[in-house]
């Protein structure tokens with residue numbers, strides 16, 4: 001994998017998007033590594049506290065996985081099926097080391113799969129112990145409209161289309177900024193044979 005800095009960095013409400021961080025070949029390799037995770041730890045559709053199913057399907061890799069169910073949001077060491085999470089994809093770790101700007105390695109890689117029609121409402125990532133540690137987010141497959149606000153709900157927002165190979169760093173003063181995915185543009189990428197979008201988010205948890 002190339003280790004050079006990406007060609008373009010764009011600031012969206014304090015979130016830094018490294019556009020085209022991954023080459024086409026790297027994207028193919030990362031998809032293969034994600035497939036390995038999904039074979040060991042199947043995607044599932046989490047419920048929220050109120051019992052509604054999320055539209056995004058999820059799984060995780062690394063020491064911890066992010067879980068949502070009737071008890072709320074938290075990190076767990078096992079998949080809901082009771083098995084430990086598979087190892088973090090090596091490329092996820094490489095990407096983290098290239099862009100995170102911190103010395104610690106991530107303990108969790110959440111994998112989100114968006115099919116046509118899936119979205120993620122505006123939220124903060126705040127289930128981690130140390131907000132000095134960034135969240136690093138990788139986009140693969142179809143483009144997604146990413147909305148970014150400030151640290152308080154209801155403020156102004158900005159949006160950007162995240163494309164396959166883009167890497168976003170949610171850190172520093174933007175670490176607790178609200179963000180979400182409004183929609184995915186079906187058919188905008190040929191990376192995934194069945195379409196849709198994969199998002200990986202790496203985090204230091206405790």
Ligand SMILES: O=C(O)CCC(=O)C(=O)O
Pocket residue numbers: 110112120125137144146162179180181199201
């Ligand atoms: O899919 C994305 O780009 C964002 C995912 C996200 O915000 C999250 O998993 O917390």
Ligand SMILES: [Fe+2]
Pocket residue numbers: 123124125179
């Ligand atoms: Fe998030």
